[in-house]
Amino acid sequence: MLVLFEGIDTSGKTTQIERLKSTNADIKTTFEPGATKLGKELRTILLEKDLKINATAELLLFLADRAEHYEKIIVPNADKLVISDRGFLSGIAYALTNNQNLDISFLIEVNRFALGGKLPDKILFFKTTKELLNSRIKTKSHDKIESRGIEYLLKVQENMEKVLKKTDIEYIILDANESIESLHVKVKMFLDGAF
Amino acid sequence: MLVLFEGIDTSGKTTQIERLKSTNADIKTTFEPGATKLGKELRTILLEKDLKINATAELLLFLADRAEHYEKIIVPNADKLVISDRGFLSGIAYALTNNQNLDISFLIEVNRFALGGKLPDKILFFKTTKELLNSRIKTKSHDKIESRGIEYLLKVQENMEKVLKKTDIEYIILDANESIESLHVKVKMFLDGAF
Numbered sequence: 087m088l089v090l091f092e093g094i095d096t097s098g099k100t101t102q103i104e105r106l107k108s109t110n111a112d113i114k115t116t117f118e119p120g121a122t123k124l125g126k127e128l129r130t131i132l133l134e135k136d137l138k139i140n141a142t143a144e145l146l147l148f149l150a151d152r153a154e155h156y157e158k159i160i161v162p163n164a165d166k167l168v169i170s171d172r173g174f175l176s177g178i179a180y181a182l183t184n185n186q187n188l189d190i191s192f193l194i195e196v197n198r199f200a201l202g203g204k205l206p207d208k209i210l211f212f213k214t215t216k217e218l219l220n221s222r223i224k225t226k227s228h229d230k231i232e233s234r235g236i237e238y239l240l241k242v243q244e245n246m247e248k249v250l251k252k253t254d255i256e257y258i259i260l261d262a263n264e265s266i267e268s269l270h271v272k273v274k275m276f277l278d279g280a281f
Numbered sequence: 282m283l284v285l286f287e288g289i290d291t292s293g294k295t296t297q298i299e300r301l302k303s304t305n306a307d308i309k310t311t312f313e314p315g316a317t318k319l320g321k322e323l324r325t326i327l328l329e330k331d332l333k334i335n336a337t338a339e340l341l342l343f344l345a346d347r348a349e350h351y352e353k354i355i356v357p358n359a360d361k362l363v364i365s366d367r368g369f370l371s372g373i374a375y376a377l378t379n380n381q382n383l384d385i386s387f388l389i390e391v392n393r394f395a396l397g398g399k400l401p402d403k404i405l406f407f408k409t410t411k412e413l414l415n416s417r418i419k420t421k422s423h424d425k426i427e428s429r430g431i432e433y434l435l436k437v438q439e440n441m442e443k444v445l446k447k448t449d450i451e452y453i454i455l456d457a458n459e460s461i462e463s464l465h466v467k468v469k470m471f472l473d474g475a476f
Binding site: 124131137142149153156192196197 | 346
C-alpha cells in the first residue's frame with residue numbers, strides 16, 4: 087500500500103512520518119523529489135542550479151523523478167506499507183500555482199502515467215495557517231522553492247486541497263496546529279489496518 | 282514556421298540541414314535533445330551516465346528537454362524559419378519502441394503540452410534501409426541509444442512513420458539512398474514558400 091503524506095513545508099508531515107516509523111520499523115519511508123540516483127541529479131538541477139527552467143519543463147522533470155521513484159522504490163516495496171513524504175499531489179499543486187491555465191484532469195492523467203497507471207491508496211494532508219507558517223519558516227533554511235514566499239506557499243496549499251478533492255483517493259485533512267502526539271494518534275487511526 | 286527533419290541516425294537529415302542552411306543564412310537551425318542549458322544537463326544524464334533510467338522517466342526527460350527547447354529557442358525565433366534536427370516524432374518513436382503498450386494519442390497529447398499546445402508545421406522524414414544503415418553506422422561513433430543495434434533503430438524508424446501518419450501535419454518521406462543534391466532539391470521544393 088502506498089500512502090502519501092502531503093502538505094507544504096513546515097506543515098509537520100516529516101515529523102509525523104518519523105514518529106510513525108519509530109513505532110514500526112517495517113514501514114518503508116521514502117520521499118519526493120530526489121530519492122533515486124536519477125532523482126538526486128534532477129533535484130540538483132531543479133532546486134539549486136540557476137537555469138531558469140520554464141514551468142512546463144520543471145513539471146516534466148518532477149514527473150520524471152516520480153516515474154523513476156515509482157519503478158525503483160515503490161514497486162520493489164509493494165508488499166510493505168510505503169509512506170512517501172510528498173508525491174503527485176505536491177507535483178500538481180506546484181504546477182497549478184506556476185500556471186493557473188493548466189487542466190487538473192490532464193495533470194492527474196500524466197501523473198497516473200508516471201505512476202504506472204495507479205495513483206496512491208491514501209493521502210494524509212497536513213494543512214497549516216499563515217501564522218504558523220510564518221513562525222516556523224523563520225527557523226528553516228530556504229531552498230529555491232521555499233524562497234518564493236509565504237503567499238506562494240499558501241497558494242500551493244490551496245491547490246493541494248483543490249486537487250485532493252478532485253481525486254477519488256481516500257484522504258484525511260490534519261490541522262498542523264495540533265500537537266505532535268495528537269496528530270500521531272489521528273495518523274495511526276487513519277492508517278489502521280494498513281500495518 | 283517550425284519544421285522538423287526526422288529520421289534515425291545516418292539517414293542523412295543533418296547533412297540536408299547543413300546543405301539548406303548554406304543556401305540561406307537566415308534559417309535558424311536547432312536540434313533535440315540538448316540544445317538548451319537544461320538540455321545539455323539532461324543529455325548527459327540520458328546518453329552518457331549509467332543510471333539505468335526506466336523507460337517512463339526517460340520519456341519524461343526527453344519531454345522536459347522538448348519543453349525547454351520550445352520556450353528558449355523556438356518561441357524567440359518564431360519570426361524565422363526554424364529547422365529542428367529531430368523533435369517530438371523521434372521522442373514518440375523511441376518511447377513506443379521501448380514500450381509497445383503506450384497509447385500513441387496520449388503520447389501526441391503530452392508532446393503537444395510540452396510544445397505549448399502546438400505541433401510543428403511540417404516534417405521531412407528521411408527513411409533509410411537496413412543495408413544503408415549497416416554500411417553507414419560502422420563509420421560513426423556510437424552513443425548509448427545507437428548502441429542498441431540495427432534492428433532497434435529500424436523499429437524506431439517504423440514507429441516514426443506510423444506516428445507521422447497519425448498526425449495531421451504536412452510531411453514528405455525522403456529516400457536516404459538518394460544523392461545529397463537530389464535530396465536537397467526535394468527539400469527545397471517541399472519548403473518552397475517558407476523562406
